Amino acid sequence: MENLKIKSQILVESLPYIQKFHGKTVVIKFGGSTMKDKESEDSVIKDIVLMKLVGMRPVIVHGGGKDINNMLERLNIEPKFVEGLRVTDKETIEVVEMVLAGKINKNLVNKIQLENAESVGISGKDCRTLMCKKNYANGKDIGYVGMIEKVNNHLLRSLIDNDIIPVVAPIGTDIEGNTYNINADTAASAIAASLKAEKLIYLTDVDGIYRNFPDKDSLISKLTLESAKALLDEGTLTGGMIPKIQNCIESLENGIDNIHMINGNIEHSLLFEIFTDKGIGTMFTQK
Amino acid sequence: MENLKIKSQILVESLPYIQKFHGKTVVIKFGGSTMKDKESEDSVIKDIVLMKLVGMRPVIVHGGGKDINNMLERLNIEPKFVEGLRVTDKETIEVVEMVLAGKINKNLVNKIQLENAESVGISGKDCRTLMCKKNYANGKDIGYVGMIEKVNNHLLRSLIDNDIIPVVAPIGTDIEGNTYNINADTAASAIAASLKAEKLIYLTDVDGIYRNFPDKDSLISKLTLESAKALLDEGTLTGGMIPKIQNCIESLENGIDNIHMINGNIEHSLLFEIFTDKGIGTMFTQK
Amino acid sequence: MENLKIKSQILVESLPYIQKFHGKTVVIKFGGSTMKDKESEDSVIKDIVLMKLVGMRPVIVHGGGKDINNMLERLNIEPKFVEGLRVTDKETIEVVEMVLAGKINKNLVNKIQLENAESVGISGKDCRTLMCKKNYANGKDIGYVGMIEKVNNHLLRSLIDNDIIPVVAPIGTDIEGNTYNINADTAASAIAASLKAEKLIYLTDVDGIYRNFPDKDSLISKLTLESAKALLDEGTLTGGMIPKIQNCIESLENGIDNIHMINGNIEHSLLFEIFTDKGIGTMFTQK
Amino acid sequence: MENLKIKSQILVESLPYIQKFHGKTVVIKFGGSTMKDKESEDSVIKDIVLMKLVGMRPVIVHGGGKDINNMLERLNIEPKFVEGLRVTDKETIEVVEMVLAGKINKNLVNKIQLENAESVGISGKDCRTLMCKKNYANGKDIGYVGMIEKVNNHLLRSLIDNDIIPVVAPIGTDIEGNTYNINADTAASAIAASLKAEKLIYLTDVDGIYRNFPDKDSLISKLTLESAKALLDEGTLTGGMIPKIQNCIESLENGIDNIHMINGNIEHSLLFEIFTDKGIGTMFTQK
């Protein structure tokens, strides 16, 4: 009976958060190497389905990471380099697409459906959702690596409007039908901007942005566009933090109002983020 | 942090219940004298709004009780009797309607809206929702007491479909425009049957049906139509239990599959009922 | 046969008026003390249902007056005063709400339905239709008297679009759930402005605005915003005329194009107003 | 003022009739030789537009008569006969179609629109509304005279649903694209049956069915299917009455519940029929 009281209390406390985010689109980037283990992934899936059930409209964008590298290795595809930069050649992009759209993507769809929500896995090729051009690195051609030029979001909108959770593999295409690998963080950001999402959440394997990594006390809970830029300019951030913060700055500049970087390996970190005022991890806002 | 974990755990545990009742109509009879205090009423309102937010479609039917008697007394309206039966004359029904539709009804609407859900208070007169004929008691004319002949549910459906919580005062009318007082339990049952509700929940001031009231250990947690009738026929139930069980039997016979009698004065008893397998109080089912 | 000819002739003559107002919203303020007798009220109701049937979209806002005072007296609630101004305290506003929303309102709904049109009675609390703040009188706190800050018209629109005649009790609320009494003329004006009504009709107990009340010959049939202001400034109007003309000036300033003040006690005065070029009473226009 | 009172009284008296026929389809056969003069036709048109405005859904089917004969004469097309029966040959049917669909039809559309209702003139060829086969007379081929086999009513329904008054010329077609002249009374009946019309009204140049034509006192105000057949079998009816009563019997047998034969030359006879209990002319009912 005491348990029931606590339980009810907690459900009732969630009321204002449910109301706040009702009908809002939330784009969640996760998957691939950032997930420590199967349990963490399952916990994230449960959280996403709960978000869906209480009225939010989650969209998942996943990465690849280890699965792709494992497959490339098993297939004895040697990494190629141009002036020190790894090149995604024809053979490689085929494997990348196959693993992202045929394995990781459908695996996530499956897990969501085991929680009794409906899901459809797409790649950015379907309905030409992610239109790209080649992304040169310092002017070098590094192969089929894409930079998003346009998000055609009608397929995503149609799935969302039909109460289906879309799972998106970060594969793009162009008018000539080439296939491109896209950075999953960038894809999530472009999709969130196109859908005018309420929130963009990056599930990573760290707790957020640290002023002095890995000093736990230096975790920053809130950064504005201005303060994030200033922090980057200070030049004191350690390596791993730099691309993360750069990506969030870019997303803010894309017009997304709330970006969260949280640790996907903390059980139910997504729910902490949604159902508490304080949240966890680092939140980026315009001002 | 530990708290957060428990909180998340509880939210996640509610998933299957949310899924089970998503989009289902639940009619809740409560209000009036059964509510011990303002805190109990507020707790019930919070629970109903939570139910709404996680996708259920609650409909409230309320009673009157003490408020009506208070007002009749303040207005020095003497109760009249016909062969020992209290009569609802013209003067009385006007006060009954005024208190039910103008005070209790709008008060509940107000409370729901303070929890940020939309609500509209109607009486059975609006769009002729509750069409009645005179209900004679043992063949005696006891005035404007109605027996429901037909529920015109299009106003209720339209409110529900627009995500509004309807609050219904148990006032009926007939083709000549007479006003009738209707028993709130009966009104709730007729409305639930007409809306093909998933559940009909009676919030009362006892914990359920007791075999030997008030022996706490004799509380019955589940009764089928058949066993409820048998229990009634035994003739061992104490006075207060009899009309309650009769009303539930009638509702089962109206085709409602799940009827719950629970104690509205236990905080969040509604949530216990919805979000646990065992539930609390007494559940009536067809079989 | 001769009768039939006259009848047909009159029906045919109504054609251009029916066409002119087809689909147009007309807000009608009436009820309470302005109605001389039951016959007058019934006649008004019949006119409104006819308006509905030939394609207009009437909305009724009613007042209270005598019924409220009677009830306050019966309940021995002593009027309180602050520096000579009557105060609507907690006890009083509860009675006001009960009488307006529980008695007069449902009574009008009933009468409309007896003419076979559908009607729903609401107060400004339902779906927070009338949001208020406290209306101070010369800086004095006179209790729960409200000034409308916002009309949320989606409930009204939804009822109108479903061919239902809304009847509105002039009760408002605020974000904290307080209850306010609102002047019915002001409520009608705010609702008309919010619905962009074609016409706002005040049914009163005089024939319109008189230059020299009660000299019948001094009845003014048309006033523009400018001429109404000028007339008020002249300072020659008798007491009763002043608040009426002030209210119409305010409604014009709210953007309503056609405002009519007519005598509700003249049988079918509403139809005269709608179905003749000349109309009766006083018409206010922008120019 | 006295006039206004009468006027309002009459409008209010029309309420129950307006309610009764709201949203109901009424097929009216008129036009051609039955109209005594332009004034009669104008009066009918006004009545039809009034019916439309108060919520009925009129459909007009017109005949041809004199206009067709005049044109045939002017074009020196000699009538042909086969064993005493007039034959509608190729040359004749072209003139018939031209006059019906190009002159009378558009003329009626024009008149309706001058009363500010929207109208579209169609022939039974448009969207193959009236599909025919050749109608032999006593086994003789009398040319392009059609018997309706099927009414494709989707064009009519679409016009009606868009608040447009359809005017139908009684021209039919078949799968090979032949053109047929159809008896206008029969066409009206087939269309009414297909649209499940509430009423079928024949505007003629007599006051109804007379037992002993032209004895005014022998006018019959009501005939059931059974009594109409009996009357026909008596063999006492004069010539002109016989095809009229036969046609009404056939319409009843097509499943139309209410058929009225009234004199279109009595001003506003249509309104008398709709807006009085007694009606004028002869009414045919199933029972």
Added chain:
Amino acid sequence: MENLKIKSQILVESLPYIQKFHGKTVVIKFGGSTMKDKESEDSVIKDIVLMKLVGMRPVIVHGGGKDINNMLERLNIEPKFVEGLRVTDKETIEVVEMVLAGKINKNLVNKIQLENAESVGISGKDCRTLMCKKNYANGKDIGYVGMIEKVNNHLLRSLIDNDIIPVVAPIGTDIEGNTYNINADTAASAIAASLKAEKLIYLTDVDGIYRNFPDKDSLISKLTLESAKALLDEGTLTGGMIPKIQNCIESLENGIDNIHMINGNIEHSLLFEIFTDKGIGTMFTQK
């Protein structure tokens, strides 16, 4: 088998043209005297139905010409003249309307339906599609000849949206219900502009605009607004060419982007125009 290959090849080659014009409205002016024979007309009809089937939305505007003159002659209606200009008097306009709306119009509807597409024939009177004023010629009143003032296109849009091919007779009306004859080329142009048509195609009896008619080699395949005006100003065009080019210039100025003048007597010239890059005849474009 070889035939099948060619056939398939041709169907596949039509793909890009089908895609280009999918869902686009194409207004086609044809009919009347420009059609050499029945075979040419049938061929045009087949082409139009094919256009409809592969997703275009054709609208036909037809002329009258010879049929009208024949009928006037047969009816012995003498042409009247005012200062050398032919006058369309009351008697004449009645014949014009009858032939256009009752004969040619329904004849085209019939032919389209024989190819199993749905069609409805309207005149500009229906739903007041073509609103006109009198068109004076050099200041002379030449009778019921209309100049289009406004196209009310909702009837046309509704037909098109319901997959029906509209056939329009160039008859107009005004607010007083007068009937006007309208130049069919002008009517087609006004309708195309109102519907924002992709293309306006004039099917004529010449191959296009010739610099030196009838020198085949001087056929001009493309003219911009500027070059068409310059050509006209040169003053070297022969008589028949001048009104044709003037009409196309006016259509360009109405905002239509693509106007084609092609020879309707070349079998399937419409398909050549739609399904080849080069097209046939003369194309007019803005630039």
Added chain:
Amino acid sequence: MENLKIKSQILVESLPYIQKFHGKTVVIKFGGSTMKDKESEDSVIKDIVLMKLVGMRPVIVHGGGKDINNMLERLNIEPKFVEGLRVTDKETIEVVEMVLAGKINKNLVNKIQLENAESVGISGKDCRTLMCKKNYANGKDIGYVGMIEKVNNHLLRSLIDNDIIPVVAPIGTDIEGNTYNINADTAASAIAASLKAEKLIYLTDVDGIYRNFPDKDSLISKLTLESAKALLDEGTLTGGMIPKIQNCIESLENGIDNIHMINGNIEHSLLFEIFTDKGIGTMFTQK
């Protein structure tokens, strides 16, 4: 010019076929090893897009074959056998899914989109489109090979209704989230039955069913359910023919009315099938 005439003639000849199949769903099984070369595949894609453009609603189901075996080989996954039957173990089904849903599927989507039609690639996992149970072979467990128990077609319907061409990988799932490989022919048949498709077309690498394979003259152009069964019972068919004919018999028994087996390596064989009376290959019908 002569070419244009032939071209137009052919387009016009296609009219009746376009009309016949307008709006009809056609399920096409193709892909994988049956396609001789890239040119054949491209030709099929072009044909499908043409079918879509002229109003049909194609759905593609593809197989895998060589691509799967290549990948298994490259990954050094040794085929396993149970009593002579090849087993699809966990490792294998992962590769099968990856190749079908991540490579072949998206490759077809890409090719369709290069022809400017919209396409989405799904597997039977998405929205649980293909629900399976384990398919035992002669009672032996051969791993993740599925037998379809239910087709949930709402995702397919929604894509089709939005003018998108669905491409389906023959991967199924069950309530526990297992992944199954499904025979593509069987998947196409189940999908066609569920969508009540007009036609089911198997594109294979032979010309149809031969009585005496490979004697070209023994090709059978039409088989009814009865004659197909009889032919199978004769026992004279060669090996390759047997599963093909068995599958078509099963599809007929599933209620599909028209099944075609044609050679996908004949250029535009799909168009021959759709746009000629005779068709090519072997057609199976109920009777």
